[in-house]
Amino acid sequence: MTQQRLDRDSFVPMYYQLQQALISDMDEGVHRPGDRLPSESELCDSYGVSRTVVRQALRELEISGRIVRRKGQGSFVTPPKTSERLVQTLTGLHEDVTSRGGTMRSDVRRLERVPATPEVAAELAIAPGDPVIVLDRLRFVDEIPWVVVVTYLPYALCPGLLEEDLTHQSLYALLEDKYGIEISWGRRQVEAVPAPAAVGQALDIRRGSPVLLLSSTSYAPDGRPVEYFVASHRGDLSRFEVRLERRRGVPRNPLLTVQSAGT
Structure with missing residues (x-):
């Protein structure tokens, strides 16, 4: 292999220069x-x-998620992580993915009218x-x-949704453009959990990963829950x-509350 040049006179550590060189190669394809x-x-x-x-250098790349190291096989480049914004704009995963040039597809596993459970209600x-509409997608x-x-969405808001093909459509765009349902803000909770068997099988990961x-619950401008x-x-x-803001005079709260992006 042709020897590449690193700056040996730089104060920047050699491992970091190598790490950045490899990242540059990944970003350039x-x-x-x-x-x-x-x-x-x-x-x-x-x-x-x-x-x-x-x-x-490889250890740092592994920690940052840019590569995965497999014993006896070597180091492999991982797919880029998809970022969902929790505050900047109220977008869905479909918009976030397509805005960076990616493709989004949904396998609609369930789309029907059902009675609301106490939790959903x-x-x-x-x-x-x-009655609510339940939409189950593997994306x-x-x-x-x-x-x-x-x-889950209130059935009365968009009964025609049951007839829609959501394989390639953004749910939010469809609700806004066709059904006139404006989603203004939302609240979201995020936690790390081990994958149940069914989720692991759907996502092609091991159970417990x-x-x-x-x-998340999303709201119309008048405060009515719509999703x-x-x-x-x-x-x-x-x-x-997540964008965090400090405001003078606001009491400290042990809970982090942010507005959320949707799906």
Whole structure:
């Protein structure tokens, strides 16, 4: 391999320079998701550095989630994590993915009218047993199973939704453009949990692997609840960005409360 140049006179540590060089190669498509990186010895020869430097660089890349290291096989580039914004704008996963040039597809596993359970009724401010639409989707980002999401909406708001094809459509865009339902704000809870067997099977991960469990209720401008969902995101592929603001005179609260993006 042709030897690459690192700045040996720089105050920046050699392992960090190598780490950034490899990240640059990943971002430019030299090493694509799923590709195996050159071996430790090949990286040593290519960059003229010690094995200690190479191992530290690879360790940092693994910690940051850019690569996965498999014993006896080598280091492999991971798919980029999808960021969902929790505050900046009230967008859904469909908008977040397509805005970065990715593709979004949903396998609609259930779409029907059902009576609201007490939990769902409480979130949507309706009576238990009132009709709701349940929408169960396995969602794929760039054809990788990414999230299982079950959404509930009051049936009276959009009965025609039962006839829609939601394979490639954004639910939020459909609600706004066709049914005139404006979603103004929301509240969301996020917690890390082990994947149940059914979720693990759907997301192609092992049972017990970490998933990010989101529960969210979205509201119209007048404060009326219009949507409640529970979503299980793959923990190895998803991250959430949160903007925090400090306001003078606001009492401290041990709970972090943010407005949320939808699905």
